[in-house]
Amino acid sequence: MDSALFPEGVKRCSPKVFLLWTLPWLALLAWGGLSAFLCLWKGLNQTNMSNIFAFAIWIVFDLAVIALGAGAFFTGFLTYVIGRKELKSIINAAVIIGFICYSGAVAMLGIDIGQPIRGWFIFWHANVHSMLTEVSFCISAYLGVLAIEYIPIILENRQIEKVPHLRLFGHNLHHIMGVFAATGTFLSFFHQGSLGGMFGVMYARPFAERWDFYVWPTTFFLFVFSAIAAGPCFTILCTKLTEAISRKKLVPDNAVQFLARLSGWLLSGYLVLKIIDTAVWANTTVPNAGLGLMDFYREGPYGIWMLIAEIGIFGIVPAVMLMIPQVRQNPAGLIVACLMNCTGIVLNRFVFIIATLAIPVMPFARFWSYLPTWQEWGIAMALVGYGFLLFSVSYRYLPVFPKEQELNPAMNG
Amino acid sequence: MKATEGKYKYGMVINLDKCTGCGTCTVACAAENNLSVIRDETDKQRTISWMQLFKVTNGKPFPDTEVSYFPRPCMHCHNHTPCVSVCPPTATKMDYNNGIVSQIYTRCIGCRYCQAACPYQARYFNWWDGHFPKGTERYLSPEVSVRMRGVVEKCSFCHHRLMRAKEQAYAEDRRELEDGEYITACTEVCPAEAITFGDLNDPDSKVAKLSKHPQAFRLLERIGTEPKVYYISSKDWVRRMADNYHPNEFQPV
Numbered sequence: 001m002d003s004a005l006f007p008e009g010v011k012r013c014s015p016k017v018f019l020l021w022t023l024p025w026l027a028l029l030a031w032g033g034l035s036a037f038l039c040l041w042k043g044l045n046q047t048n049m050s051n052i053f054a055f056a057i058w059i060v061f062d063l064a065v066i067a068l069g070a071g072a073f074f075t076g077f078l079t080y081v082i083g084r085k086e087l088k089s090i091i092n093a094a095v096i097i098g099f100i101c102y103s104g105a106v107a108m109l110g111i112d113i114g115q116p117i118r119g120w121f122i123f124w125h126a127n128v129h130s131m132l133t134e135v136s137f138c139i140s141a142y143l144g145v146l147a148i149e150y151i152p153i154i155l156e157n158r159q160i161e162k163v164p165h166l167r168l169f170g171h172n173l174h175h176i177m178g179v180f181a182a183t184g185t186f187l188s189f190f191h192q193g194s195l196g197g198m199f200g201v202m203y204a205r206p207f208a209e210r211w212d213f214y215v216w217p218t219t220f221f222l223f224v225f226s227a228i229a230a231g232p233c234f235t236i237l238c239t240k241l242t243e244a245i246s247r248k249k250l251v252p253d254n255a256v257q258f259l260a261r262l263s264g265w266l267l268s269g270y271l272v273l274k275i276i277d278t279a280v281w282a283n284t285t286v287p288n289a290g291l292g293l294m295d296f297y298r299e300g301p302y303g304i305w306m307l308i309a310e311i312g313i314f315g316i317v318p319a320v321m322l323m324i325p326q327v328r329q330n331p332a333g334l335i336v337a338c339l340m341n342c343t344g345i346v347l348n349r350f351v352f353i354i355a356t357l358a359i360p361v362m363p364f365a366r367f368w369s370y371l372p373t374w375q376e377w378g379i380a381m382a383l384v385g386y387g388f389l390l391f392s393v394s395y396r397y398l399p400v401f402p403k404e405q406e407l408n409p410a411m412n413g
Numbered sequence: 414m415k416a417t418e419g420k421y422k423y424g425m426v427i428n429l430d431k432c433t434g435c436g437t438c439t440v441a442c443a444a445e446n447n448l449s450v451i452r453d454e455t456d457k458q459r460t461i462s463w464m465q466l467f468k469v470t471n472g473k474p475f476p477d478t479e480v481s482y483f484p485r486p487c488m489h490c491h492n493h494t495p496c497v498s499v500c501p502p503t504a505t506k507m508d509y510n511n512g513i514v515s516q517i518y519t520r521c522i523g524c525r526y527c528q529a530a531c532p533y534q535a536r537y538f539n540w541w542d543g544h545f546p547k548g549t550e551r552y553l554s555p556e557v558s559v560r561m562r563g564v565v566e567k568c569s570f571c572h573h574r575l576m577r578a579k580e581q582a583y584a585e586d587r588r589e590l591e592d593g594e595y596i597t598a599c600t601e602v603c604p605a606e607a608i609t610f611g612d613l614n615d616p617d618s619k620v621a622k623l624s625k626h627p628q629a630f631r632l633l634e635r636i637g638t639e640p641k642v643y644y645i646s647s648k649d650w651v652r653r654m655a656d657n658y659h660p661n662e663f664q665p666v
Contacts, residue, residue: 132499204490357529
């Protein structure tokens with residue numbers, strides 16, 4: 001029925017099967033829609049956020065998907081600026097994943113702020129000293145860049161491409177994509193960094209505070225580094241999931257292996273800096289605040305396990321796995337290592353957001369706990385539903401994987 | 414971003430030896446500043462109390478148990494005010510001329526970054542629309558705007574009282590305020606006279622003299638926020654409660 005819209009020479013499932021596939025994701029979106037309506041209509045009292053947990057699960061999701069979506073800018077940088085030709089087979093997928101992550105995060109932030117209609121005040125009354133201002137400017141601009149990078153992929157749809165002007169426009173955009181990739185890299189560097197900076201500059205919260213390098217706290221650089229270490233792994237995971245569901249090979253191994261190897265080295269580099277940073281923090285910032293390292297890890301569930309899990313189990317282990325060719329060339333080894341890498345980065349964001357707020361600074365302030373409401377989960381899960389839906393629709397109708405036809409000659413439809 | 418010293422620097426000294434924890438300061442503050450109530454005031458993570466009382470004990474069993482209270486307004490931090498520097502739409506500012514950290518409710522977007530940055534838990538978000546039980550709306554002060562849902566609010570050192578005092582002085586052809594002419598609502602009502610308010614830059618003011626008392630201290634002094642709220646206590650264990658110390662580091666006065 002819709003086969004005229006499929007990319008040239010590839011096979012897709014029937015519309016009925018596709019509709020069934022989209023139903024769970026549409027259900028998640030409906031759940032999120034209801035939650036968003038309640039939060040916008042009745043206010044943020046629909047959540048379990050509080051004056052203690054001013055940031056909560058939505059900010060964790062935001063920072064997590066923005067870090068995981070870093071595959072878009074980093075793969076774009078490697079493809080168009082550095083000139084790694086093999087990555088052209090995965091760059092479209094990376095761009096779409098990035099677009100999903102960033103647009104989802106921006107939509108989520110629109111609900112998270114108490115006065116969404118005043119969101120533009122950040123740009124109008126901008127406080128240039130605030131890391132959140134830098135985040136807002138760079139994320140908004142980068143979302144625009146991602147949209148520009150996404151447009152040529154849409155214009156490559158078999159029917160749209162028949163319109164001469166649109167085809168020409170798409171081809172011209174392709175030619176100048178290096179400029180947007182470089183712009184995206186610049187913007188991403190600053191917003192990934194400023195997201196980390198947001199926590200490092202909170203000098204009155206010793207758990208988050210980090211020493212400054214020039215005008216930025218070390219978390220600025222650590223967040224950039226960790227995002228480019230985890231982003232490509234998330235792109236690999238999404239690609240492998242698409243391959244598993246569609247039962248096709250979509251990306252040549254050389255592209256995946258290059259990204260996996262690079263991730264391994266970047267993660268190792270990041271971990272070296274993270275360990276140095278943690279050691280410096282534990283021996284300067286923490287004692288200067290009159291505290292010992294273990295003072296931070298004795299409240300509720302936020303024990304020292306967080307540090308061990310983040311740096312050791314979900315840091316060093318996947319870094320080593322990704323650096324060993326035999327492990328990353330093993331399909332299961334690659335998936336496990338990528339999953340662990342992404343988990344470690346999400347845990348890092350969780351610790352900086354939730355644990356920072358949960359640990360009281362005043363000696364006589366009590367510890368509070370937090371669990372999200374169904375409305376909070378609804379909006380967070382809507383991001384997952386939106387991601388699956390947009391990626392599925394893109395895969396069905398757009399040439400997301402340019403090598404698909406070549407890699408699956410027997411399945412050409 | 415070290416604050417440029419202005420002519421005035423309003424601050425407060427709270428004598429914890431005098432404080433009985435009666436809560437009058439909290440009630441007066443709420444009435445003076447049109448603080449809204451929420452339907453379930455037992456939800457202590459989301460209630461609004463610009464002047465909050467923290468009860469502390471020395472941890473010893475009866476009969477050696479001692480109790481003290483920390484009334485905690487906004488500290489109006491003077492150095493690199495944690496909330497001011499992070500607020501993206503510049504909705505909170507410190508007036509360098511008087512040291513008061515103010516909140517612009519109509520500019521606040523409700524991102525709550527300021528709450529995350531404040532170590533004193535002195536900032537409150539309006540999780541609900543303002544609620545004033547029937548009849549209480551008639552007691553609202555016309556000098557203080559009520560806040561809308563979705564914005565952050567905090568103690569303003571009763572800034573409207575400063576405006577009022579300045580207008581009075583102007584009407585009387587004076588350019589300077591007398592010590593004690595501008596005081597906050599909590600200062601005025603405290604039955605034990607535990608709170609003293611005034612200009613810390615005026616060496617002759619009562620508050621400036623008390624802030625130099627040997628037993629005066631501030632909350633979390635070592636992180637460097639330079640609060641303009643001082644406390645006095647003759648009890649070592651109370652002074653030790655005000656900050657984090659390594660073993661054997663605390664020096665009794």
